[in-house]
Structure formats: C-alpha cells, structure tokens
Amino acid sequence: MSDHTQRFLFEDTDVRGEMVRLDASYAQVLAKHPYPEPVAQLLGEMMAAAGLLIGTLKFDGLLVLQARSGGAVPLLMVECSSGREIRGIARYEADQILPGAGLAELMPEGVLAITVDPAKGKRYQGIVALDGHSLAACFSRYFASSEQLPTRFWLNADGRQACGMLLQQLPADRIRDATARESSWQHLTTLADTLTAEELLSLDAPTLLHRLYHQEPVRLFDPLEVRFHCSCSRERSATALVSLGQADAEALVEEQGGEVTIDCQFCNQRYAFDAADIAQLFAGGGSEAPSATRH
Template identity: 75%
Template sequence: MHDFDHTQRFLFDDTDVRGELVGLGESYRHVLAKHRYPQPVAQLLGELLAAASLLINTLKFDGLLVLQVRSSGPVPLLMVECSSDGELRGIARYHEEQVASDAGLRELMPDGVLAMTVDPKLGQRYQGIVDLDGATLADCLTNYFATSEQLPTRFWLCADGQRARGLLLQQLPADRLKEAEARQASWEHVVTLAGTLTTEELLGLDNETLLHRLYHQEPLRLFEPRQLCFRCSCSRERSARALVSLGQADAELLLSEHDGQVLIDCQFCNQQYAFDAADVAQLFAGGGSEAPSDTRH
C-alpha cells in the first residue's frame, strides 16, 4: 500500500469539518526494530505514533510534540515524539512476564495518565495531562480534547506490528454552517460514517479509496501528503551536554567507577556514546564534544 509514512489532510466543502489520515510503515518498523516488543506493546506504540503524526499538523507550530502515557501496570510507559518536520521516534517500557498476548489498554496500563507536551522552538512550553479514561488510545485522545478547550475532535487508530494507521476528524469554527443545530448534525453525520470503518479497511485501503468508501456522497478536497520518517534526535553533542550538567566532580567519579569510560545510551535508538578521561577533561575545559584524538567514540 502506497499511503505509508505520510499524513494527508482533507477538507469537507459543505461543512465545517477537516480531517487527516496517516499511514506508517518503514518509520514504524524502524522504531520496533530497536527493541523486541511483545505484540500488544508494539500495537499500542504504533497507535501512539500514528496519533502524534496526526496531531503535529493540527497544532500548527514549529517544534516538538511529545505524547507520554504512564501507568502502574505491565506497561509503565509509552512515549512518542514527533517534530514539525515529520521526524518520529518512540519507546515503550514494559514488564514482559506481565504482558498477556490478548491484553488491551486497560489491562496493560491501568490507572494511567496521558500527557501531551508542546515544545515550540519559539515561545512557551505547554503540557496538558488527563486520566487515561477509555478502552483504547483513540478513546483516550478523544476524551482529552473533549475535556479541553479545543474544537471537537475524534480519533481512530490501529496498528499490527507492521503498519500503523490513523484517522482524525475535527470540527472547525463556524463558517459554512452558522446555526448550532446544523453544525451538530453535520458533525454527527461525518463521525457516524467514520465509525463504520473496520480495522481491516483502515489498514488495507489507500487514502482515496478509504475516503470514497466513507464519503462518496460528500464533496471534499484531498491535499498533498506530508512525508514522515524515523529519526532520532540523539547526538554526541547532546550526550556531552548531559555529562557536563552533572558537574566535573560527578563526571570524574563516573569515570573511576566504570574503568575510565562513561557510556551514554540513547533509549530510543540504542546508539551509544563513549567518553574517556581525555574527553571529559576537554568538555570541562570548554573544548567541545569532539574526541581530542584520532579516536572517534
């Protein structure tokens, strides 16, 4: 299917509703390849990746969107980041012996909370937190928007370990329809039709076919797709800054405790950055993070 690794926006011509579709293939598999997740965990992580991809365009800002789901259950953490440039990464923490093969969100993440963080390059950082109240991640995100001051928004999400797909519908401010009753009727109409979509159809149909299947009687415009990809934002420089933030005494203590070498691992992509005594001395002398010799770490 060709509708993978991009989002695509659509707009209804006769009513105040916009939509977005996302398909993830290679980017999703790249995230999963970094860790050996059980199928239920891989599915939840794929759904959260799809959700972040849908939301980044809805929020319309330049920066980073972070979705975190935390719980006291078998999966204590799901975390996904999506940049305004369409770069994705994600990670899950889980207790393998507690993950049943047929478990759903409520069994895997009881008493959970969902946090959405908007971190713009310019301006203030914003975070909203709600209880994980719903049978699925799509339900929880729908409830998040229902309890905030955002416009009415609905999500449909699915993933199978190879592909992740998502559909978002959002009601826009009154323009084409001014009367509240007409606006509500049009919103319920498009949402009801989207609710007939099966998981097999969402995973298996390309965007144009899917929209025709749902809304062949509704005039709408389908815009050009925006590409998505897996890319981790870790770097040797960022790892060096983390080391410097500890202070020189603690950094040198780490060196002595780990046979003269500090290893910093990226949890998202498993990349490892090594710093020896010469590197640490250079960092605290203001010499930067590049290795001071021909050796590259």
C-alpha cells in the same frame, strides 16, 4: 512515500480531517527493541496519533505524547517534530504481558500527557486519564474535556503498519446554525465509526474517503512525508556530562572503570567518554567525534 500524513477537507461543512500511514518509521522503531505484539500495537497507535496531531498544530517545535501507568506497560512515549520526524519507545514487564491484552489490561489507572514544546514561546501540557477502551477513545476524550475544537480519532496498528484518521470540527464559517453544525458533525463521525481496522490499515486515503463519504464533496491535499529520526547525538550527551560539573563528571568516569557511556533509550546508540574526553569538554574543546576505539 510509504510514511505520510494527508489532510482532507469537507467542502460544505466546517470539518477537516487528517490521515496517517506509517510503515518504515514504525518498523524502525520496532527494530530497536523486541516488543511483544500487544505492546507493539499500542506503540504503533501512539505513533499514529502523533502523526495526526502534528498536522493540526501550527508551530515549530516538538510534540511529545507520554502515557504512564503502574501496570504491565509503565511507559509509552512518542516524539514528533514539526518537521514530521518521529521516534518512540515503550517500557514493559515481559512476564505480565498476556496475548491479546488491550489498553485497560496493560495500562490500568494510567495517565496520558500531551506536551507541545515550541522552539519559541511557552511549553504547554495537557493531561487526561487513560480510562477509555482504546488510545483513540482517550485522545478523543482529551479534546472533549479540554474545551478545544471537537476532535475524534481512529487508530490501528498490527506490528507492520500503524494508521489513523482524525476528524476535527472547525470554527463556524460555512454552517453557522448550532443545530445544523452538530447534525453535520454527528453525521460525519457516525460514518467514520463504521470504519474497520482492516480498512484503515489496507486502503489508501482516496479509496477510504470515497468508501466512507462518497456523497460528500471532499478535498484531499497532497501527502507530507513522515520519517524516523532520533535526535540523540554525541554533542547532547556531552552537554549532559558538562551539566554535572567537572568534579562529578571525572568521578563518574573513575567509578565506571575509566569510561562512562550514555545510551539513547530510543535508538540504542551508545556514546562513550573517557578521562581525556572529559578534560577536553571542560577545557572548551567541544565533543569531537571519538577515536576509532570508541563509538
């Protein structure tokens, strides 16, 4: 499979890792909107981070990563379900995008929100400033400041592939001495810091791990597939219209010349509703597929 996450474990230490590679799903996201190269790279790194994080969470639901700023890129947003279905979008000001611009130039004074929305249970959100030199540094700092397990990220994207690696320190088990635990963690992350963008984007997991950790016993688990999927639907769009109330929904259709359309910002799918559709919705008839003249 071209798009996957893959977990690994250091046998003699309390450290686990995750790797992600996105080809087809990244290409499908980029095909929906004509992103300039620096924006496409940032969005790819955000997608890779979502793929890595979903593997660290044991829940049924949705992970949402959202970065906002007042700069050239006011929004980056990626959603990834516990079933590893991913989608993403970016908003940008085309006249402000400079070639080779990085995170600091594109999203100055930004904030990063990480939201876990389980199917059952309470929604959780954590926020950190986008004041690192890269998205990887910002995600790493989020975990360092949130009193969660120490976690480091390495992310890269080039408009064709989006890849990443994560290392996370686990609760004390194999190594209980605090000094020895810290020494082991520093050793493994220091080696990971030698990883180049070219290596991360071009090498498969077994080759990359051997290159970095050939002296460490590492157990590599089977890969798990990631795929692009947009959760929009005609039914969801109809629900949004119903939430307006019948009078407002009918007025909206009239204002729009007899047909109101709801566009999905992620995949550009358009859902159209005319007066007959609105009447059907509020009569309890549901949101059956549109006629051949509507999409």
